[in-house]
Amino acid sequence: MARTGPVLIAFDGSAASRRALEESAPLLAPRKALVVVVWEPDRAYDLVEPPSRVLDMPASAMDIRVAFEVEEAMYRAAQDLAQQGAAIAEDKGLDAEGLAVADELKVPDTIVRVARDVDAPAIVLGAHNHGRLSELLLGTTSQAVVRRAPCPVVVVRDNAEDVQA
Numbered sequence: 001m002a003r004t005g006p007v008l009i010a011f012d013g014s015a016a017s018r019r020a021l022e023e024s025a026p027l028l029a030p031r032k033a034l035v036v037v038v039w040e041p042d043r044a045y046d047l048v049e050p051p052s053r054v055l056d057m058p059a060s061a062m063d064i065r066v067a068f069e070v071e072e073a074m075y076r077a078a079q080d081l082a083q084q085g086a087a088i089a090e091d092k093g094l095d096a097e098g099l100a101v102a103d104e105l106k107v108p109d110t111i112v113r114v115a116r117d118v119d120a121p122a123i124v125l126g127a128h129n130h131g132r133l134s135e136l137l138l139g140t141t142s143q144a145v146v147r148r149a150p151c152p153v154v155v156v157r158d159n160a161e162d163v164q165a
Contacts (some may be wrong), residue, residue, distance in 0.1 A: 003151060005119035006032035006097070010111050010145070011085035013037075016126030020156035021088055024124045027154075029093030034118055035085035038110045039078035041071065041102045075100065108144030116150050124154045 007028050011017045021035070082098030089096035103110045115123050127142040142155045 003119045003121035005121065006034040007094075008111070008115045008118065008120040008123045009033055009035045009085065009089065009096075010123065010125035010141075011035045011037055011082065012126075013081050013084070014126060014128065014158075016128045016156070016158035017085075018088065018126070019158065020124050020126035020154070021085060022092060023156050024154050025089055025092030025094050028122075028124075030095060033086075033089050033094040033096040034114075034120070035082055035089055035096055035098045036111065036114055037078045037082040037085065037098070037100045038103045038107045039074055039100055041075070106144070108141050108148060111141075111145050112148045112150065120151055122152045122154060123149055124156070127155050127157050 009021050009024070011021060025033075078100035079098070082100045084098075086096040086098035099114075101110055101114055104113070111123065111125070114120075123145060125142055125145060127140060142153075146153045146155065
């Protein structure tokens, strides 16, 4: 059964994700595309000082307000980045829409979940060039997406000419 949704393009603004978008667009145009930026919510709240048990003082309301403002700014930045990615995709011939998505577990899991939700026929993402030992020990977002994706995955390396066999 053919998938009917848009191609999902994972975009984080890096050179690798921009290259993936630019190089895959001619292959995929004029398809619909969903440019997805995954952002991590609640990170700002990790910086808020908890109430001091020793001094019996509550957390500062100002700290919580600042964390909320930082959180909102991070969300707006993710939305802006998604729109920038969609504009690049449009410029390359895709019928694109940008979407900022909160990371619920891990970035690869979020990308795969969104691909399933929109019935994506393919996922496109960039792979940063890491050393072989780093990839072996830590894995990468692209490797995790390839393993879990419900559809084909197009992985474009950051600098293909620098990749050694």
